[in-house]
Amino acid sequence: MGRPKSPAPRTSIANVRLTSVERAQMEADYRTLGFGSLSEYVRFLHATHRQRESSHGRASDVLQEYTCPRQFHSTTRGAMFQGDSLGLVHRTLEPNSIDLIMTSPPFGLVRKKSYGNEDADEYLKWFRPFAEGFKRVLHPKGSLVIDIGGSWKPGIPVRSLYHFELLIMLCRDYGFHLCQEHFWWNPAKLPTPAEWVNIRRVRVKDAVNTIWWLSKTPWPKASNKRVLAPYSEAMEYLLKNGYKAKLRPSGHDISENFSKRNVGSVPPNLLAVANTESNGRYQAYCKEHGIDPHPARYPATLPEYFIRMLTDAGDTVLDPFAGSCVTGEVAESLGRRWICCELDENYLEGALGRFLNRNGNGGAKAVKYAIYQPCALEISDDEPLSPDGGSVRPSCAVQPAERAPQHRRQHKGGAADSVALSRRTRAL
Numbered sequence: 001m002g003r004p005k006s007p008a009p010r011t012s013i014a015n016v017r018l019t020s021v022e023r024a025q026m027e028a029d030y031r032t033l034g035f036g037s038l039s040e041y042v043r044f045l046h047a048t049h050r051q052r053e054s055s056h057g058r059a060s061d062v063l064q065e066y067t068c069p070r071q072f073h074s075t076t077r078g079a080m081f082q083g084d085s086l087g088l089v090h091r092t093l094e095p096n097s098i099d100l101i102m103t104s105p106p107f108g109l110v111r112k113k114s115y116g117n118e119d120a121d122e123y124l125k126w127f128r129p130f131a132e133g134f135k136r137v138l139h140p141k142g143s144l145v146i147d148i149g150g151s152w153k154p155g156i157p158v159r160s161l162y163h164f165e166l167l168i169m170l171c172r173d174y175g176f177h178l179c180q181e182h183f184w185w186n187p188a189k190l191p192t193p194a195e196w197v198n199i200r201r202v203r204v205k206d207a208v209n210t211i212w213w214l215s216k217t218p219w220p221k222a223s224n225k226r227v228l229a230p231y232s233e234a235m236e237y238l239l240k241n242g243y244k245a246k247l248r249p250s251g252h253d254i255s256e257n258f259s260k261r262n263v264g265s266v267p268p269n270l271l272a273v274a275n276t277e278s279n280g281r282y283q284a285y286c287k288e289h290g291i292d293p294h295p296a297r298y299p300a301t302l303p304e305y306f307i308r309m310l311t312d313a314g315d316t317v318l319d320p321f322a323g324s325c326v327t328g329e330v331a332e333s334l335g336r337r338w339i340c341c342e343l344d345e346n347y348l349e350g351a352l353g354r355f356l357n358r359n360g361n362g363g364a365k366a367v368k369y370a371i372y373q374p375c376a377l378e379i380s381d382d383e384p385l386s387p388d389g390g391s392v393r394p395s396c397a398v399q400p401a402e403r404a405p406q407h408r409r410q411h412k413g414g415a416a417d418s419v420a421l422s423r424r425t426r427a428l
């Protein structure tokens with residue numbers, strides 16, 4: 001008996017143009033994955049894509065649900081909107097109209113803050129329509145910069161992966177490119193959660209936020225010359241005393257050019273900024289008007305660094321999770337156009353204080369932090385490890401004072417030491 005005829009025979013043929021390399025790779029892949037033919041493999045990829053789209057819901061399907069936020073306040077360069085920024089990125093703004101999205105979304109924190117964080121597990125689902133909207137409004141040469149802190153899983157000393165998953169989702173599912181990850185080190189961060197850090201002593205202080213710098217193409221406009229840093233003392237020494245060109249053990253050829261004085265040094269992707277501002281114009285305005293200041297503000301230096309490096313004067317910066325509108329204030333002071341959007345009207349009421357009686361961005365900038373190399377303090381191995389990994393709480397919640405360190409290593413006075421410069425130096 002012959003094979004029964006399919007009610008939907010595959011008679012339609014699509015020609016796909018490929019390079020010989022692409023074809024060879026695809027053929028190798030379908031065989032490795034066990035598909036019977038290239039057609040079967042392509043149908044599988046397409047079905048997977050459709051399935052993913054329908055399970056997460058395309059923004060365009062629910063576009064009707066988004067309402068445009070209302071304009072709350074404006075300046076000559078920018079505007080604050082109150083409402084859901086999904087309406088802004090899917091309806092109000094024109095496609096490709098934004099040069100930089102600089103933002104700090106609500107984090108998937110275990111301990112919820114008063115501005116309402118989404119649970120870590122739900123986070124990616126929640127973020128998808130924003131990702132689609134960001135892609136829509138961002139200019140092809142523009143950048144998307146997301147400051148996002150990590151979080152702990154509830155009840156165990158284990159970290160959530162949600163912020164890494166967010167990064168992977170943005171690149172894999174929405175086609176963003178990771179230009180470079182940055183790490184914001186907040187030297188003033190308190191040692192939390194106290195249970196793991198101070199009581200059971202099985203984890204260390206979590207003092208960095210990740211900052212994902214993404215873009216729609218691998219070539220967004222950028223220049224590190226806009227964010228050069230002062231030279232280190234070691235480099236100043238070399239510049240003064242000269243450097244002999246030679247091949248480093250690592251194989252790097254350090255040429256004579258290395259000892260040429262330029263404007264400054266290229267900074268690392270570690271941004272050291274203490275988040276300690278407590279008596280600026282914003283706080284004074286909030287106090288005067290009986291407004292609760294935003295509980296999770298980022299320091300102005302963060303948006304300043306990315307705005308300087310990634311935009312020109314006159315470009316447009318968007319912060320879709322504006323909070324107290326730090327991004328708008330910095331953009332305004334740097335001569336960029338800006339748009340800030342925030343759900344909570346109270347936060348915008350406070351943000352108004354940032355745009356009244358402006359006289360510069362203020363504040364000491366050239367702050368230098370020093371950090372010890374790990375293991376700078378010599379502690380003997382007599383200090384016992386927690387054999388159960390901290391699963392049993394010590395009977396005495398407050399640990400006895402630690403034994404005095406046996407030796408303090410002679411500090412060699414390297415470049416990382418806090419050397420009094422003409423600038424303010426903060427040793428930690």
Ligand SMILES: C[S@@+](CC[C@H](N)C(=O)[O-])C[C@H]1O[C@@H](n2cnc3c(N)ncnc32)[C@H](O)[C@@H]1O
Nearest residue numbers: 084085104106297298321322323324326342343
């Ligand atoms: C981490 S805070 C941003 C703080 C801000 N960078 C600052 O320095 O003041 C995140 C903010 O996003 C706001 N938010 C959450 N969902 C939003 C949405 N759909 N549209 C607009 N704002 C939203 C929250 O109300 C919260 O104020």
